Amino acid sequence: MTSHNSDFLIIGAGIFGLTIANAILETGATVKIIEAQHVGAGASGGILGALMPHMPNNWNPKKQFQFEALRDLSDFVATLEKETGLATGYRRVGRIMPVVKNGFLKQMQTYAKHAQVNWGSSYDFKLEEMDFFDSWLQSSAENPLLGLLYDTLSARIHPKSYLEALKRKFMSKGGELIVNALVTDIDPNQNFIMLENGEKIGAEKIILTAGVQSFRFLEMLHMPDLGGGVFGQAIKLSSQNDCSKFPIIYDNGCYIIAHDDGTISIGSSSVNIANGDIDPKKDRLLKQDDEKQASLLQQAKCLCPSLESAEIISSWSGVRPKAWARDPLLGYHPNYDNLYVATGGFKIAFGIAHKVADYVVHDLGLALRNETIIPDSFLMNHHLNP
Numbered sequence: 001m002t003s004h005n006s007d008f009l010i011i012g013a014g015i016f017g018l019t020i021a022n023a024i025l026e027t028g029a030t031v032k033i034i035e036a037q038h039v040g041a042g043a044s045g046g047i048l049g050a051l052m053p054h055m056p057n058n059w060n061p062k063k064q065f066q067f068e069a070l071r072d073l074s075d076f077v078a079t080l081e082k083e084t085g086l087a088t089g090y091r092r093v094g095r096i097m098p099v100v101k102n103g104f105l106k107q108m109q110t111y112a113k114h115a116q117v118n119w120g121s122s123y124d125f126k127l128e129e130m131d132f133f134d135s136w137l138q139s140s141a142e143n144p145l146l147g148l149l150y151d152t153l154s155a156r157i158h159p160k161s162y163l164e165a166l167k168r169k170f171m172s173k174g175g176e177l178i179v180n181a182l183v184t185d186i187d188p189n190q191n192f193i194m195l196e197n198g199e200k201i202g203a204e205k206i207i208l209t210a211g212v213q214s215f216r217f218l219e220m221l222h223m224p225d226l227g228g229g230v231f232g233q234a235i236k237l238s239s240q241n242d243c244s245k246f247p248i249i250y251d252n253g254c255y256i257i258a259h260d261d262g263t264i265s266i267g268s269s270s271v272n273i274a275n276g277d278i279d280p281k282k283d284r285l286l287k288q289d290d291e292k293q294a295s296l297l298q299q300a301k302c303l304c305p306s307l308e309s310a311e312i313i314s315s316w317s318g319v320r321p322k323a324w325a326r327d328p329l330l331g332y333h334p335n336y337d338n339l340y341v342a343t344g345g346f347k348i349a350f351g352i353a354h355k356v357a358d359y360v361v362h363d364l365g366l367a368l369r370n371e372t373i374i375p376d377s378f379l380m381n382h383h384l385n386p
């Protein structure tokens, strides 16, 4: 039996699915989310939550979009926290990057000038000699610190808490969430999706926010191969001290993020994986690589000697959705005006999802006016003709 009882049906309850679902509900339309496992079962259920800007040089529409999204996220989460009574673990803590090479020092001095122009006067990107961080950061005889690059735009959020707040808002506004329901097929001709148990569920429009699985669905719907996954691992450590106000530390692909709950997250490894290797049911259970995890931990301890005694509480892995054209992928399937796709958040999804959702609502024809300027490189057309 097929029931067409909601305006929108969203496949996948990750950060993209939930933010878009809430933004649609606010317009008065009805929304149902169908999720294979549970909220945050995909890449969004992680432990890092870094909200870090792109470098302020070579400014382009994508950097402008991300800058505005990061700037506005504090207000977005403050409203969400007020509405739901749940904390998201958001804090604009800033980020420090140790500078050990002269070349990098010169580059950063130039970038600081770009930041003044492109970020405006509210956020700094500056070189500091910050005694405060001495015990946090390593400065060895071989690699003496030439300085610290400090930006005050970066923030962090607790991914699971953020999702929980978005879920609570969705439920309280009348949204319907169906979990443990694996979508096996989408029929955009007849506006329904098919579940593993044979049930069909219809809606006026279907929105595909199934993370890395979205690319597989698009191929099933006769589109070219537009993206894949990047497997990543992260580790959560205990901490003896309250480091929750400390900035993110970032160096050479390794981030150290102290959260409000007293834990410290370390990320992340990156390994490209072919679509064929992704289990449609359990993509985050791909085999963990213990060696990669150990080298990540080693890198973090070198950067930050005070982590030496910290114990591993847990480790986590997931698959980031990445379009081959690199940027997020938003827009209608070229052959169906009732099937919309939003995926490809790759490494920046948490910082931009709320602004992506604003744009999607407008693109779906639900918003009266739209002030969100979307970079062309995010649009379906660009991905089809990069």
Ligand SMILES: Cc1cc2nc3c(=O)[nH]c(=O)nc-3n(C[C@H](O)[C@H](O)[C@H](O)COP(=O)(O)OP(=O)(O)OC[C@H]3O[C@@H](n4cnc5c(N)ncnc54)[C@H](O)[C@@H]3O)c2cc1C
Pocket: 011, 012, 013, 014, 015, 016, 017, 034, 035, 036, 037, 038, 039, 040, 041, 042, 043, 044, 045, 046, 048, 049, 050, 051, 181, 182, 183, 184, 209, 210, 211, 212, 213, 230, 231, 232, 233, 234, 267, 268, 269, 280, 316, 317, 318, 319, 320, 321, 342, 343, 344, 345, 346, 347, 348, 349, 350, 351
């Ligand atoms: C190790 C690691 C570290 C990261 N660190 C950060 C970071 O610090 N900051 C940041 O912004 N981003 C980070 N990311 C990236 C970020 O997590 C992802 O870009 C983001 O979570 C993608 O969100 P999504 O909603 O598009 O997909 P997902 O979160 O993967 O959600 C897709 C959902 O769809 C469901 N689904 C899939 N197939 C089906 C189906 N057939 N039927 C029904 N449901 C289905 C899945 O179960 C899942 O819940 C990291 C990723 C990893 C792996």
